[in-house]
Amino acid sequence: MKQAIISFNNVMKSYDDDVPVLKNISFDIEEGKFYTLLGPSGCGKTTILRMIAGFSEPTKGDIYFEGKRINKVPANKRQVNTVFQDYALFPHMNVFDNIAFGLKMRHLPKEQIETKVKEALKMVRLDGYEKRGINEMSGGQKQRVAIARAIVNEPKILLLDEPLSALDHKLRTDMQYELRELQRRLGITFIFVTHDQEEALAMSDEIFVLNNGSIVQSGTPVDIYDEPINHYVADFIGESNIVDGTMIADELVEFVGHQFACVDGGMRPNEPVEVVLRPEDLTLTSVEAGKLKVKVDTQLFRGVHYEIICYDEAGNEWMIHSTHKAVPGQEYGLNFEPEDIHVMRFNESEEDFDARLESYED
Numbered sequence: 001m002k003q004a005i006i007s008f009n010n011v012m013k014s015y016d017d018d019v020p021v022l023k024n025i026s027f028d029i030e031e032g033k034f035y036t037l038l039g040p041s042g043c044g045k046t047t048i049l050r051m052i053a054g055f056s057e058p059t060k061g062d063i064y065f066e067g068k069r070i071n072k073v074p075a076n077k078r079q080v081n082t083v084f085q086d087y088a089l090f091p092h093m094n095v096f097d098n099i100a101f102g103l104k105m106r107h108l109p110k111e112q113i114e115t116k117v118k119e120a121l122k123m124v125r126l127d128g129y130e131k132r133g134i135n136e137m138s139g140g141q142k143q144r145v146a147i148a149r150a151i152v153n154e155p156k157i158l159l160l161d162e163p164l165s166a167l168d169h170k171l172r173t174d175m176q177y178e179l180r181e182l183q184r185r186l187g188i189t190f191i192f193v194t195h196d197q198e199e200a201l202a203m204s205d206e207i208f209v210l211n212n213g214s215i216v217q218s219g220t221p222v223d224i225y226d227e228p229i230n231h232y233v234a235d236f237i238g239e240s241n242i243v244d245g246t247m248i249a250d251e252l253v254e255f256v257g258h259q260f261a262c263v264d265g266g267m268r269p270n271e272p273v274e275v276v277l278r279p280e281d282l283t284l285t286s287v288e289a290g291k292l293k294v295k296v297d298t299q300l301f302r303g304v305h306y307e308i309i310c311y312d313e314a315g316n317e318w319m320i321h322s323t324h325k326a327v328p329g330q331e332y333g334l335n336f337e338p339e340d341i342h343v344m345r346f347n348e349s350e351e352d353f354d355a356r357l358e359s360y361e362d
């Protein structure tokens, strides 16, 4: 791996009451990638961003920028800029003055400021908007001004704290594409904070999933979706069916009273486990042709698919995504392939999980 641009080494943070809001956080951020900190409200995402920006110091542990310890380096001496959730634009200034603000504070020559502001506006596709008042801009345009104001300083890292949460669904999706594209064009490191798993999956090179002050799992969106480490991640990322089971032997798991071939292994014989099956991997067939018998309870039309809820004989609920309609009240067979079954151990650390996967997968 290249030298990390930012490293956290056993970082802990607590406020006055001593209850840690971050517990022993360690990670490396590589230059030029799109990272997302993902987790529910209060899990510590913003606290991590504030420490990278220099607005807050760790209680214990160290933070490094390109290998140098920066715990005590003030915010204005770091090559980091932040785009805040509410944009924090100056409402009484026009677009140009908002973007030029930091450059003026640094007493750059007038012509240089003008060139840089124009370039930044071009980057966010707002050329020609210099003279507009901030209050005459739409939500999406304000968002872009906030980004232009941050990138005009040519930071090595851009921090984005829930920057899309104030936008409506359509604009939010458009901005996801734009931000992803902008990051690729600029080639600078983006660290994006969100509690929206779809947004994280769509935009990131790497995701850190947080819960209660700890990083529970890190990896590419596909890794995290396909191989969630535990119930929390499987439930938080995407839709999941999670049932209790027993790992009989390598590649053989039992749930709902039946044994099924699977592709997982490296557990103790007869170890209690949890089993995840994604709704899009399940199909309904005739009772005779199915691996489990289920009865359809309800179905909702979701546009791209039907969301079908059914129950097996043991009373477990199963969600299925299908382009075919089912009949509520009718019995069906439920089908899935061995590779669609993902088996999780209870309380497995990310380190042990990665080592097991590596030793087990070819």
Ligand SMILES: Nc1ncnc2c1ncn2[C@@H]1O[C@H](COP(=O)(O)OP(=O)(O)OP(=O)(O)O)[C@@H](O)[C@H]1O
Residues within 6 Å of the ligand: 015, 016, 021, 039, 040, 041, 042, 043, 044, 045, 046, 047, 048, 195
């Ligand atoms: N200045 C502070 N003093 C005391 N506690 C704080 C302070 N700032 C944050 N906290 C606490 O730290 C925890 C983590 O907060 P943080 O803002 O990092 O979470 P978050 O994941 O960004 O949440 P959200 O998505 O709601 O913004 C919360 O329990 C919060 O109450």
